[in-house]
Amino acid sequence: MADIDSILSAARQHCVEEIVPNVHAWNDAAKWPRAASDKAGELGLTGLYAPEAFGGQGLPLGEGIRVYEELGQGDGAYAFALSMHNICTFAGCGYGTDAFKEAWARDLTSGRKLANFALTEPQSGSDPMNMQSQATINGDGTWTISGAKAWVSLATEADIYFTVVKTSDAPGHKDMAMIAIPADAEGLSFGPLYDTPSYRFLPMGEMYMDKVVVSEDNIILPPGQGLQGSLMAIDIARVSIASGCCGLMQTALDVALAYTGNRKMFGGTALDQDGMQWMLGEVATDLEASRLLYRAAANALGTPEGPVMAAHAKRFVPDAAVKAANTCTQALGGMGLLRSYDMDRLSRLAQMLRIVDGTTEISRVVIGRSLKKRAADLPVPPIPKGFGEAG
Known part of the structure; x- marks a missing residue:
């Protein structure tokens, strides 16, 4: 397990050297600062809770979460985006299939690839029981997903989206699953990015899934455990x-x-x-x-x-x-x-x-x-x- 003091020191360094001097330029450019998040990965800030076996820091939640206080001194939106990436990385390394871990774990913990979470939908807001995005299993074990998500952080920028979907027409949450959808999956697209004046560098928008097909290897949480x-x-x-x-x-x-x-x-x-x-x-x-x-x-x-x-x-x-x-x-x-x-x-x-x-x-x-x-x-x-x- 990494030493929390050294990780907090690295986060403090990242804030002083990368965030504070550049955040206005990031907002003016309205583009996610991938070079900065790459440096965060090199400092160990993108795999905080993931096991060391996958290149993570292996920190308990109670310790790793303190990193965002350091990053938040520079910019709260940047800290928020990295926190969501770390949550997805934690889920993928902890609950993903062996095949998923083999394909994605080290790229996520290193920050070479970014992940984000997609739960909210345009029509339901904070009410996930009104979810309409649905995944259907195919005869070959793959899943076909259709639906829409709203307020997706790192929209168009993340390399994979941990997406919560229903797997049947039954009301309620007992059929919900979490499936990781790669950004290059056919049928995945995004609407115009939201206009967020004070954190323009953080892309946020709606995500559309039109018969997106993913492997069963990408199921992070099976039906019944998604919610x-x-x-x-x-x-x-x-x-x-x-x-x-x-x-x-x-x-x-x-x-x-x-x-x-x-x-x-x-x-x-x-x-x-x-x-x-x-x-x-x-x-x-x-x-x-x-x-x-x-x-x-x-x-x-x-x-x-x-x-x-x-x-x-x-x-x-x-x-x-x-x-x-x-x-x-x-x-x-x-x-x-x-x-x-x-x-x-x-x-x-x-x-x-x-x-x-x-x-x-x-x-x-x-x-x-x-x-x-x-x-x-x-x-x-x-x-x-x-x-x-x-x-």
Whole structure:
């Protein structure tokens, strides 16, 4: 197993050397920075949870997820894309067939090839029970897939898409499977990429499958396991997003501290003012709380408490990041509106991270359901004698 400190140091190096100096150029070019993600692979950042036998780092989820906090200090969308690649690589190396591992594992862990996840559909959003994409088994054991997916990250750029589909006309989720579709499969195409102004370098769009035929070797999770595996992937993604948000918050706070600590006013600096210290102190507290929460959630993944802990992290931390970005922009006054200080980009990224892989409102639904379940198990408190009687 790799040493987590060395991996975090590599992520920090990648952020400083590749992300921060280049992210504006990436957005101006509106193109995924494949050279940068190749370098991330060389540093071991594209196979975080995969076994060392396949070239991965073999890190536990609770440790590997901390990488996105480092990357998020440079750009949350870049951290998000690499987190989804790592989740797919984890699934492929852990649950894929031997033939799939032989063909894909080392290319994925090294970052030579990129993977992404396709679950959401245009008509169903956060409701996977309304899925329409369907795979049908053929006489020779291959599968034919037709349907459409929405909000696919690394659309047109990934080399393989881990796609969740139904395998029958029966309602519900008991027939769902996860099948890896190579980007060069005949019948696979993409619509126009979404216009995302603050992270234009991350291609996102709809993916269309028109009688795409794939080998049975590409079944990652067989019928009946697709939804459960997808929900686990989403839980990992939600905690990874919370990790990236902490990096974003740290960057926003550091910019605000550097500016207000040097802004001369009222016989001192802006940071000498009680009001400014209170504003930024609240951001600092939210950041510390967010770190504790996402790390606890990361360590709970794979346990019965994992889904609700992931929901708590996805509910609280991105909201805190939006608040932090806005507060730090306010701390800079008019300068906070200038591109050179980057606060507008951070604010838009924080809002994006509130939405992807389940909005914060969906997390509230998950939390609410867990509260209802807990309430059902609690004894009903006795009603005080005389309560409610007329006086």
